[in-house]
Amino acid sequence: MIALFVALSLSGTDLTIVKNRRLEQNATVAKTLFAAGLDEPTVDAVQGALKANGFDFKKARPSDQLRFVFRNGQLDQLDYRRSIFSEWQVRRDGDRYVGKKGELERETQLAVVELTVESSVWEAAKAAGEKPEIAVTLSDVFAWDIDFYRDVQKGDRMRAVIEKVVSKGRVLEYGNVLAASYVGSTVGAKKSFRYRMPDGSESYYLEDGTSARKTFLKTPLKFAAVVTSGFGTRLHPILNYVGSHNGVDYGTPLGTPVWAVADGTVTRAGWDKGGGNMVCVRHVYSLETCYLHLSKVEVKEGQRVAQKTVIGASGSTGLSTGPHLHFAMKKAGSFVNPLTQTFPRADPLPKPLLADFQEKTGPLGAQLEAKSVAEVAR
Numbered sequence: 001m002i003a004l005f006v007a008l009s010l011s012g013t014d015l016t017i018v019k020n021r022r023l024e025q026n027a028t029v030a031k032t033l034f035a036a037g038l039d040e041p042t043v044d045a046v047q048g049a050l051k052a053n054g055f056d057f058k059k060a061r062p063s064d065q066l067r068f069v070f071r072n073g074q075l076d077q078l079d080y081r082r083s084i085f086s087e088w089q090v091r092r093d094g095d096r097y098v099g100k101k102g103e104l105e106r107e108t109q110l111a112v113v114e115l116t117v118e119s120s121v122w123e124a125a126k127a128a129g130e131k132p133e134i135a136v137t138l139s140d141v142f143a144w145d146i147d148f149y150r151d152v153q154k155g156d157r158m159r160a161v162i163e164k165v166v167s168k169g170r171v172l173e174y175g176n177v178l179a180a181s182y183v184g185s186t187v188g189a190k191k192s193f194r195y196r197m198p199d200g201s202e203s204y205y206l207e208d209g210t211s212a213r214k215t216f217l218k219t220p221l222k223f224a225a226v227v228t229s230g231f232g233t234r235l236h237p238i239l240n241y242v243g244s245h246n247g248v249d250y251g252t253p254l255g256t257p258v259w260a261v262a263d264g265t266v267t268r269a270g271w272d273k274g275g276g277n278m279v280c281v282r283h284v285y286s287l288e289t290c291y292l293h294l295s296k297v298e299v300k301e302g303q304r305v306a307q308k309t310v311i312g313a314s315g316s317t318g319l320s321t322g323p324h325l326h327f328a329m330k331k332a333g334s335f336v337n338p339l340t341q342t343f344p345r346a347d348p349l350p351k352p353l354l355a356d357f358q359e360k361t362g363p364l365g366a367q368l369e370a371k372s373v374a375e376v377a378r
């Protein structure tokens with residue numbers, strides 16, 4: 001009698017249960033669906049509905065979020081969120097499940113951003129109300145001239161005209177930097193403009209049409225959020241050229257991304273008794289660079305790499321007393337000091353394009369010069 005009473009009382013209202021789950025390490029989507037209490041026909045139907053809407057099961061990651069809505073013990077709706085950009089919804093429609101891919105309304109806006117360094121670039125970004133990622137984006141524009149780990153000083157100022165991908169008033173990510181300036185006590189004044197060539201390719205040029213690019217980058221360390229230190233931490237690699245061991249030591253947190261300073265071919269990628277995990281790349285001008293003590297190697301011997309390809313992560317493998325990157329450069333087989341080498345810039349803009357370049361970048365240059373609101377208020 002009691003059991004019957006309970007069943008009757010529930011029949012009048014819908015019993016809704018919501019379950020939130022994350023995809024666990026090494027768990028498949030199917031396994032997660034089963035674990036949430038779905039039976040096999042429902043799992044099949046839900047997966048079919050996801051697949052029909054472009055869901056790629058191979059891209060399922062442990063951070064994916066699932067929200068199940070059960071009505072009277074039956075799955076009514078599943079929201080599957082992979083990232084802010086990709087969401088799927090599966091709804092029950094009678095005996096079937098129908099899926100759709102969520103479309104996030106997003107637009108690209110152009111913004112002028114100004115950062116003044118007090119303690120670090122991360123802090124400067126935060127103080128300006130920006131996401132710290134903007135520092136990575138800006139460091140990339142100046143990678144041939146500024147080492148964002150070492151050259152940034154208190155009081156340095158950056159200004160950029162940058163695309164922001166915005167949704168509902170929130171910045172999702174940064175797009176291209178159209179123009180940027182850097183004024184710093186060690187690096188001086190730098191200005192770069194993004195320009196689209198007639199063939200559609202885009203590249204950075206200085207005000208007079210000189211290429212911003214060089215055959216070699218300023219540093220083998222890509223500026224990034226480092227796992228062990230995270231955002232907000234000031235990274236301050238110790239730098240030392242030691243002639244006796246033929247290279248430069250960058251004291252760096254474990255896991256700092258290491259990139260190829262120039263285009264080339266990987267001549268070595270593997271274990272060395274002294275160097276630990278070691279990568280060497282052969283470049284133009286009979287130059288070769290080597291990156292030692294890595295915690296992770298991401299390239300293979302014989303592989304062609306482009307400048308800025310991340311070839312591994314810094315570590316402390318081999319004969320090493322602590323996390324650091326040993327960076328060596330050889331010219332025609334003999335070690336040279338990478339810090340004293342100078343490299344030419346890439347080809348300048350062809351003369352016939354100069355007028356167009358100046359016409360298009362002129363207004364951007366004015367934005368870089370414009371006084372900040374704070375300055376005007378003073």
Ligand SMILES: [Zn+2]
Nearest residue numbers: 247248249326
């Ligand atoms: Zn060393």
